[in-house]
Amino acid sequence: MKIHQKLKIIQKATGKTQSQIAQEIGVSFATFNSWINQKSNPRMKMQNKINEMYLEVTGQKTIPxxxxxxxxxxxxxxxxxxxxxxxxxxxxxxxxxxxxxxxxxxxxxxxxxxxxxxxxxxxxxxxxxxxxxxxxxxxxxxxxxxxxxxxxxxxxxxxxxxxxxxxxxxxxxxxxxxxxxxxxxxxxxxxxxxxxxxxxxxxxxxxxxxxxxxxxxxxxxxxxxxxxxxxxxxxxxxxxxxxxxxxx
Known part of the structure; x- marks a missing residue:
């Protein structure tokens, strides 16, 4: 699954705005909006952060x-x-x-x-x-x-x-x-x-x-x-x- 798809699922699952999710990830609204609309791709560090959030909101994460x-x-x-x-x-x-x-x-x-x-x-x-x-x-x-x-x-x-x-x-x-x-x-x-x-x-x-x-x-x-x-x-x-x- 591509990053922009995961971001849309995160937004739908949490009910949060793009600005709120961007703040949690640690980027600006403009950067987040660019990712979710496929205008740019996040660096690997941010991709890992998004993947972690995606696993958490979809119930796929296992906490040690x-x-x-x-x-x-x-x-x-x-x-x-x-x-x-x-x-x-x-x-x-x-x-x-x-x-x-x-x-x-x-x-x-x-x-x-x-x-x-x-x-x-x-x-x-x-x-x-x-x-x-x-x-x-x-x-x-x-x-x-x-x-x-x-x-x-x-x-x-x-x-x-x-x-x-x-x-x-x-x-x-x-x-x-x-x-x-x-x-x-x-x-x-x-x-x-x-x-x-x-x-x-x-x-x-x-x-x-x-x-x-x-x-x-x-x-x-x-x-x-x-x-x-x-x-x-x-x-x-x-x-x-x-x-x-x-x-x-």
Whole structure:
């Protein structure tokens, strides 16, 4: 496959603009535009970089175990710094609200919400109704907030994560979600992490296509390396919120 074809696949898979991809590669927009329109060819160093990006976004890249294990070890070190992470979150409104906002905004955006982060904050914290936005996506924001608060309370009481918990979150807390399984899955992931004294995983909406690609790869090819790597990075984002807020 030629370089310009790989660049088009990268752009489609990530949903990013030419300028954004050019910045990631480390070239100007004009240079990138010249490559994708077959007006010039990148040097070998840049071709290698493009090939690496192509393998990553198409789920063909395998991340070495030592890299994954190193990230897991660093996350464990971060976890050990806190005696009781869920208690800290529940007792600190600034931390809890920031985590709720990030989780709600990104998870709903992944499922197709058109709300901005600022609009999401207005809805869930100020009970504001946003004009020109659908009622369903505004309800989904409020209901996701409710589900997270319920989950935090559940974990803080050291209750068991079982089928009853999943059904309760699904049916009582995040209805109406027309496609709730993805959101429930991400809430459950954060619940499991908090249960083990790790920060919630903030899977960013910018990673949507990669997230779905890696999920599919784990299910069809039994290769979890890229999904594990993405989740590790998402947990780091959760710890970043906690560390930043505790320094303030």
């Amino acid at each position: 175990d030592e890299i994954i294990n190193a990230k897991k070890e660093l996350l464990k070190i971060k976890s050990l710094k806190y005696k009781n992470l869920i208690e800290m979150i529940v007792k600190n409104p600034d931390i809890q609200n920031e985590i709720i906002l990030k989780l709600t905004y990104h998870t709903n955006k992944i499922e197709g919400s058109t709300l901005s982060e600022a609009e999401t904050a207005s809805i869930i914290f100020d009970n504001v109704s946003i004009p020109n936005k659908t009622l369903i996506e505004q309800l989904e924001a409020k209901n996701h907030q409710t589900a997270l608060i319920k989950m935090f309370d559940f974990i803080s009481q050291n209750k068991k994560l079982d089928e009853d918990f999943i059904l309760k979150i699904h049916s009582e807390q995040i209805h109406p979600f027309s496609d709730g399984n993805g959101r429930v899955g991400r809430i459950l992931l954060s619940a499991i992490l908090l249960k083990e004294n790790y920060a919630p995983a903030i899977i960013k909406q910018e990673e949507k296509q990669l997230y779905y690609t890696y999920l599919n790869k784990s299910q069809t090819k039994d290769d979890y390396t890229q999904l594990e790597d993405l989740i590790c990075e998402s947990i780091f984002l959760g710890f970043d919120i906690i560390e930043r807020k505790t320094r303030q």
